[in-house]
Amino acid sequence: MSDPIFTLSFTNPFGLSGVSSYASPTFVDIDSDGDLDAFIGNVDGNTMFFRNTGTVNSPAFSAPSINSFGLSDVGYAASPTFVDIDGDGDLDAFVGEAYGNTLFFKNTGTAGAPIFSAAISNSFGLSDVGYAASPTFVDIDGDGDLDAFVGNGASNTLFFRNTGMVNNPLFAAPSTNPFGLTNVGFDYASPAFVDIDGDGDLDAFVGNGGYYGGSDMLFFKNTGTASTPILAVATTNPFGLSNLRNVGLNADPTFVDIDGDGDLDAFVGSGTDTVFFVNNGLSLVNTQANDILTGTPSNNDTVTYAAANSAITISLLITTQQNTIGAGLDTLTDVENLVGSAFNDNLTGNTLNNVLDGKAGNDTLRGWSGADTMIGGLGNDTFFVENLKDIVIEKPNEGTDTVSSNVTYTLPTNVENLTLTGTAIINGTGNTLNNIITGNNAANQLNGDAGNDTLNGGGGDDTLIGWSGADTMVGGLDNDTYFVENAGDVVTENLNQGTDTVSSRLTCTLPVNVENLILTGTSAVNGTGNNQNNIITGNNAANQLNGGAGNDTLSGSAGNDVLDGGTGTNTLTGGTGNDVFKFTTTGHIDTITDYNVANDTIQLENAVFTALTATGTLAAGQFRIGKQALDANDFIIYNNVTGALLYDANGSGAGAAVQIATIGVGLAMTNAEFVVI
Known part of the structure; x- marks a missing residue:
């Protein structure tokens, strides 16, 4: 992994605001919905909770609540962190405070609905670190349990090794600045440990108290191993973090992948009421003029058109000047990601792994050949999927959306429609919504999944599976197979569109222009033909098969079946079991292929064979x-x-x-x- 390039992007981003001074941020998925929520400690001793109502790739934080889930005011200068310290599968809380103590709030609820019990000071062997406790927990020695590092107001980082177990921690007496850490100066230390360089071990960042309002972050690279760390001499504000020199007193860093692009972004709390967002990668903002926007190669750079006054059309495939329509003549070079406007945008990626965020409006997003992430937002959006690893994101009630795919694809949640394109034999699967799924002209398998779906096979020998729900299935040209799973399913075929088959677990009458019926499952269900030359096959239960008009072929398979060819010259095969061959019409000659004197019976309808008066x-x-x-x-x-x-x-x-x-x-x-x- 290459070194990060941090770019100061926003202050108080994504809805984070109003936290008061000495902001100490941390991010965890506290409600188990798959995205990161925010907790920010402040000077008043409170912990502000910001629930993420957005997505993994596009966070949006709701208005804050104070000391949620049973957390409480710790007095002054709250510094929260969340870990599963007791190995029970949910996140517990530790909150440092101004007088050097670390308060423990045990989660007695669940992973998705936390309930924090009353605070206990300095649990499990932790101790008073003097003043301004800033705790964090990581497995620094690779033994499978969480060790504690607590920064303090003397600019030191105290290390408490966990000598207990995963579910029963016991912290040894602290050592000061171990493994090569040093006093970071200026009356404050706030440590964070992450594998920033992707080499498999934990590196350290320690924020300090600044000097005349200018705080630093010191980086200690781990040159040892995941279990035996050796932290090199610190470098100050590397990877572009020098642009945070003016954050004010007390730099309080945390590192998370907030935008789901696979790298670690930084949030840095400050001595003011500001949280700084430092994106890993370059963020470029269109100015409504004719811009030249140049990123850094392969570094997740983003151009945003969020402020555009009309719809945008932009393609990352074009590296020369292009008319964006809504934002002038722009030139984009070495840019990987796009953010659209509130209008009907058309955003196209390139061969890299792009993130395209349409925002509001009826947007068209085409990732191209990379493993792309496409976020529709509000409006009726269209996504072009061309890579099996493409990700499409929609939230509930954001419009009626369509994926157009030239690869086998399953609709994600909150996306309604799927159209298969190209000439390859590919398949499409729906979700729990009422989907419209349309095949291409090859042999597709279309599966509606739950919901009342509409499946259109198009050309090719298609297989249409309605699954649960009352589905409408239209095969189109060629020889199609329908799987009927619901009594409300409707199968539609036009004349001369191939030889088609219904496979049904329910009693079924063949619709017009469908030739064959296969009964499946284990229930005693029945099958009836139409006026064509049908092939009707029973399952292994006791079926009643009726050919209707036409020259039909009926096969009972196993079970005690009743076979009635109807009109036409029919071929009847009972199979195993005690079968009944029923004659209710004349004027034609049926063939029974396997009549067994010991087991089978022939029934004669006396309304037709009138000489047989006695039943x-x-x-x-x-x-x-x-x-x-x-x-x-x-x-x-x-x-x-x-x-x-x-x-x-x-x-x-x-x-x-x-x-x-x-x-x-x-x-x-x-x-x-x-x-x-």
Whole structure:
């Protein structure tokens, strides 16, 4: 990892304000919602809480509350920090105060809903450090538990090694300025430990009390290891931190990735009522004129158009002068990130990992080929996703948003619609909202997930899965497969758009222009065809299959199934189980492929076979094996040579018998195989 380049970007940023003097900031996810909230101690001994109502990449802090969750006034000069000191999975609080004590507030609530018990002074072996205690906790020796460093008003940093355990800390007597730390001068020391250079060990920054209002931050690079630190001789205000020389008395640093770009930014409290935000990377502000804005190569530099008076069109692919429309003729060089205006902006990234923040308005954000983060904000936004690692961020109730993707993609929360583009075979998945998901002309799999979704396959042999919710599925051209999971699902196909299949766990009637039906799951559900030549397949339970019109193929699979071909010349296969083959029409010849005398039955509807007046098992005298009827009541004839099953309306052979089925040759058929209904 390269060294950071810190740029003083804002004071009291993102809504942090009104903290009073001697501001001591720290950032933790106190409510377990995935973003960093802020706590800022002040001169009055209070800890101000600023809840982050924004996102991981775009923080927005609400108005502060004082001593939230059970914290209390510590008297004077509060300096808070939060760690899970007892290993129970939630964050406990330690607050340093002006008289050198560190107060411990145990979290008796949960990780997402903290409740802090009454304060205990100098718990676990911590002790009075003199005055102006500024605590922080890190595992400096790599043994798995948290050690304590506490700065004081004598410009020293006291180290309390944890000789206990992860869930039962015990701090040894302190040593002063260990591992190469030194007295930082000017009556104050506020330590912070981070791996600023990405080499796997913790480096130290210590803010001091300043000189005539100008505080410094001393940097101690760890030249040792993660378990045996050796802190080199301090350098003063490195990495661009010299621009903080004027923060006023008492520089109080903390380091977090506040903008989700993968590097550590700095917040520095001061002796005034100001918190300074020092962005890791260059931040450039458009001035509404014709600007030339030049960043530092590969250093997460940002151009913001937040003050623009109209919509912006800007592309990081263009490094020469371009017409932004809303902010003049700008030239952007070595810039990675863009912040839009309150209008309908069009922001385009480049081949790097960009952050594009549209803010308000109906924005169009296109990250291009890098692993980009795109933040829509208010309005109906459109995101172009071209990398599997792209991140799209929307908050609830910020409009109806659409992702256009040429890679397989799952909609993130709070984004409604997905359109697949390009020519590749890619897939799209929805979320819990009512999504509209549209495929490209290749073979896509579209999955609606929860919600009442609309899936449009477009061209290609698509698979459409509505999942839960009452979904509308439109296959489009080619041979599509639909998975029906809800009784409210609607499948739509137009004429001559391929050979299509519905796969259903529910009782289902094929819609028009859909040819095939497969019943799935383990429930006894039924399937009915339409006026086309359908293929209908049951599951392993007891299904009732009806072909409707058309020349259909019905397969019962396992289970005790009832198969009715309907009109048309049908092929019926019962499969295993005790199956019933039902004849309710005439004028066509069905084929039973696997009739089993021991298990199967043929039902005859007497409203159609009118000579069979009595319901129940066919009378013995009404059945004959042979080529034709011989007496007055041979109504059902089985030709065991040809396998033909015939109906003779007069039973005597005087008129021509009508073949109704072919059931196989040489079967030991009797009247008991038939039931009149």
